[in-house]
Amino acid sequence: MNAPFLLVGRSVEFELRLRELLGARLSTVPGAFVTFGADAVAEQVEGSPKAVLLGPVLNFDETHALAETLTERHPGLAVVVVREQRSDLEDWVDELRLHAVVSPLASDDELKEVLGGVARWLVTNELAAADDFRPVRHSVDATSAFEEYIAEVEPETAPETEPESGARAEDDGELESSADTEGDSIGVDGVDASESIEEPEPAAPEWEFPPLDAARPTEAIAVVAPKGGQGKTTIAINLAAGLAKAAPNSVVLVDADLQFGDITAALDLAPEGTIVDATSEVAADELILKTTLTHHKGDFFVVASAPSPELGDRIAPQALGRLIEQLRGIFRYVVIDTTPGLGEHSLVVLEHVTDAVFVSNLGVPALRALRTELELLRTLGLLPVNRRVVVNQTEKNAGLTVKDAEQIIGAPVDVDVPRSTAVLLASNKGVPLLDDDPRDPAARALRALVTRIAPEAADTRTRRRR
Structure with a gap:
């Protein structure tokens, strides 16, 4: 509209x-x-x-x-x-x-x-x-x-x-x-006020919010990077898309990169509500909060980024924390794409999540920044127990190996995602890589990350015969 x-x-x-x-x-x-x-x-x-x-x-x-x-x-x-x-x-x-x-x-x-x-x-x-x-x-x-x-x-x-x-x-x-x-x-003046605009009956959505299983705790997963340009948003999108295959309509992706979030652009969405609406006082009502969500055809929901950096900066950190807790009461999985670095909003996100995925490329500056970030979070007591380290955009001729990256970071690497042009092609199409080209090596690596968080999301499709 x-x-x-x-x-x-x-x-x-x-x-x-x-x-x-x-x-x-x-x-x-x-x-x-x-x-x-x-x-x-x-x-x-x-x-x-x-x-x-x-x-x-x-x-x-x-x-x-x-x-x-x-x-x-x-x-x-x-x-x-x-x-x-x-x-x-x-x-x-x-x-x-x-x-x-x-x-x-x-x-x-x-x-x-x-x-x-x-x-x-x-x-x-x-x-x-x-x-x-x-x-x-x-x-x-x-x-x-x-x-x-x-x-x-x-x-x-x-x-x-x-x-x-x-x-x-x-x-x-x-x-x-x-x-x-x-x-x-x-x-x-000059207006016939008797002619009111009649509101239509809202069309019933083709999806619904599945009830939560009381026996299974909900999970909130922050995707974090010390610097921009590490592929954090791509990983967050595909993580949500992969989890949605195991839990349709029970996954929400929050674009908490408050200044320059671009998840809606990467997914070719035209949201009606944004994170500004979702963190407003009226959205404390769960029914109103649900109206701020945008549904993706991949059976997951999106909380769109702020319309402008100014509006994003006006969101109180406490309001962002409240939003995560609200969403955990509605969805099985809450995936949060954070602002690069450890600003106040990112720290609040880490206070309210159960898991974190830390992302870096294979460059020495980025790897050292990630080590510093992990050490600082450990000192602050904000390092989630469930954490994965992803080295993104790896390639053979980079001068460093994944083993070298582990030594610099001081932590094991859980998944390395190879550099692939399919990632850019999928983003330009507005489609998650897992849906656009599931056989691409980068897609396979991302699927491995998904199954580490949710083993039930493992791809059970039989292999084609040669």
Whole structure:
């Protein structure tokens, strides 16, 4: 589903508020792109948004250029300016083709009122379909109050006040806007509020969450590397895919690389919910948490990475630990792809897991870094009892052998994964290597890692005759 609302602004705080309100209905373009011009912003827009919010912290020229460029590329696009009540607001409304103006200090109810009115106006004027604003499965906003407002608000509750400053949008059938005092939202006229957006019955998923076996403890497995570029994400993906063959729909893969997680890109997924939603306070409810998950056709689930490094950094370490414990109450296996190094979030992950897979390539700097990492975790008392060491991307002419790696690390190597072009090909296809080319040597090594953790996942297929 394309997000119907687009935000272009420079306030992280307002973006977080709006994301809490709209969830998957919101896409954003960071304000940094505004510096390079309106065309640069337009190139970042995905899909066909129905309404764009411009601001806060955009000047008149930037807002004018963005409104002109975006409405030219997306005919019928509603334009909402996010701006405090100021003396020049009337000039903005007179010179720009605006549909509404709202203050960044407006309350959540006022934001709902304005955006709900914009949504109804777009549907009433056949500039958008009702389906564009309906909640989506696997999205935390499926239970938000936003769609309830659209569906339940009565015509008389829509604001009918005129702007004190006389500021109005151009009267050519577009929505009119009104401005109140600072901190208030801008009202919306010209909308038939009686025409609510009806919500469809959610389609029954083809999968279900299997009940946990009380006799078998759940396992949480962290995939850890001291440096980036070691193939940690590839191993996490294939570990989840391999475990799912033994426990279908009982495996969840968490992208806890909070700044640059790319699991959804490597699996060609379009998630509606992210780890930002999964670690929010409302996701403490298990039913809501389940709506933030994305189901993969390989019979496992994914908690997608944060939409931006800024949002990822805002996730509290304690919230990440709580998420792991929640998921262990739902799934047989929880696989966590961590941020490289031993930052605060990675340390919290290691506090809440039963197993860890440590990954390094065959380079001396990476191997020494891994040794240091293991020693530090042992000193902190955070080294899991169940741990495996994987040397990735090995090759014969590297100048080092696996035995050499063991001496440098100071620990035995459990699995060495040979370098293979099949890994890159599978990633470019958006498919786990275990599914794309199971006979590749790298795939066989990864399958060996899976069976070390879950012996029941051993491949029992009979060999083909020569």
